[in-house]
Amino acid sequence: MGGTPAGPVCQDDHDFALWEKRVDALMVLCGNTGLFTVDGLRRALEDMGEEAFETMSYYERWIAAINQNLLESGTYSIEELGARMEEVARRGPTYGEAQDG
Amino acid sequence: MPHDHLSPSGHPYRKDDDHPLTYWQTMEIAVRELLVEKGVLTPAQITAQIETMDARSPANGAAVVARAWVDPDFKARLLQDASAASREMGFDIGPLHLIAVENTKEIHNLIVCTLCSCYPRNLLGLPPDWYKTRAYRSRAVREPRKVLEEFGLSLSKETQIRVHDSTADMRYIVLPARPDGTDNLSEADLAALVTRDSMIGTGLPKQP
Numbered sequence: 644m645g646g647t648p649a650g651p652v653c654q655d656d657h658d659f660a661l662w663e664k665r666v667d668a669l670m671v672l673c674g675n676t677g678l679f680t681v682d683g684l685r686r687a688l689e690d691m692g693e694e695a696f697e698t699m700s701y702y703e704r705w706i707a708a709i710n711q712n713l714l715e716s717g718t719y720s721i722e723e724l725g726a727r728m729e730e731v732a733r734r735g736p737t738y739g740e741a742q743d744g
Numbered sequence: 745m746p747h748d749h750l751s752p753s754g755h756p757y758r759k760d761d762d763h764p765l766t767y768w769q770t771m772e773i774a775v776r777e778l779l780v781e782k783g784v785l786t787p788a789q790i791t792a793q794i795e796t797m798d799a800r801s802p803a804n805g806a807a808v809v810a811r812a813w814v815d816p817d818f819k820a821r822l823l824q825d826a827s828a829a830s831r832e833m834g835f836d837i838g839p840l841h842l843i844a845v846e847n848t849k850e851i852h853n854l855i856v857c858t859l860c861s862c863y864p865r866n867l868l869g870l871p872p873d874w875y876k877t878r879a880y881r882s883r884a885v886r887e888p889r890k891v892l893e894e895f896g897l898s899l900s901k902e903t904q905i906r907v908h909d910s911t912a913d914m915r916y917i918v919l920p921a922r923p924d925g926t927d928n929l930s931e932a933d934l935a936a937l938v939t940r941d942s943m944i945g946t947g948l949p950k951q952p
Contacts, residue, residue: 645882645886646886647886648883648886649879649882651879651894652879652894652895653874653877654874654895656872656874657873662769662772666772667797672789672793673779676784676785681912685859685912688860700768702768706771707768707771709775710775718778718784719782724774724775724778727778728770731774732765735765736764736765738765741765742773
């Protein structure tokens with residue numbers, strides 16, 4: 644990425660949403676437990692390819708990469724994840740309603 | 745954003761709470777709950793980590809910079825080992841290897857992470873959005889002078905620009921030059937002049 648041509652730097656900034664802060668916290672804490680490292684995060688991010696940088700936000704890429712590492716470490720299975728995501732989605736239409744099981 | 749979407753109490757709804765749930769938010773909730781159920785993390789740990797990050801802000805870095813401006817011995821220690829010098833001031837910056845690079849009349853330093861978003865987050869808090877953009881990461885190493893101009897910082901041609909590429913284990917912070925005409929200011933007043941961007945290198949400290 645360093646040195647490749649690119650357009651102007653967009654200087655907009657935003658306050659982090661709660662779900663983004665939680666993703667950040669999960670990464671730091673999983674790193675502390677030794678489940679995976681920041682190198683594991685970065686590998687998963689780079690495996691996503693160029694398109695992910697165009698279509699996903701920063702913490703969207705992070706949660707995808709964290710999940711990839713947790714699946715690989717066997718912390719939970721893809722079936723468990725799928726079932727839980729379906730259950731979460733049924734709780735309500737907004738993050739506020741779905742966030743607590 | 746206009747506050748035209750108010751809760752019954754008259755306050756704006758939290759941005760993350762009043763939009764339709766996204767796929768990735770759903771994943772965050774599911775992953776967090778599974779980590780708790782599997783006994784990997786506790787909800788209290790997650791809350792505490794968020795509070796710890798929220799408490800970190802550029803003000804911490806500004807205090808370190810101001811101390812270096814008034815205390816030559818501290819400045820020497822900061823340039824020797826910025827992690828240890830920051831801890832000396834009571835800032836818990838974890839295992840981070842922090843390196844301070846000094847701006848002078850001849851040299852201007854700029855920090856970037858071309859690989860992702862490594863940033864002195866344990867001292868300054870989370871990085872601004874633009875620091876994480878492809879545009880900044882790509883161009884800071886290729887045409888730093890032009891990038892700085894977009895940030896409103898025009899350096900003379902004689903000033904040498906040094907760009908420092910951060911890694912997961914090694915983070916940089918810029919020690920900006922003390923503005924002229926600040927001889928009579930207290931350490932606290934000096935700290936108020938130190939902006940986040942001046943510690944990244946995309947800005948200069950405020951003038952008194």
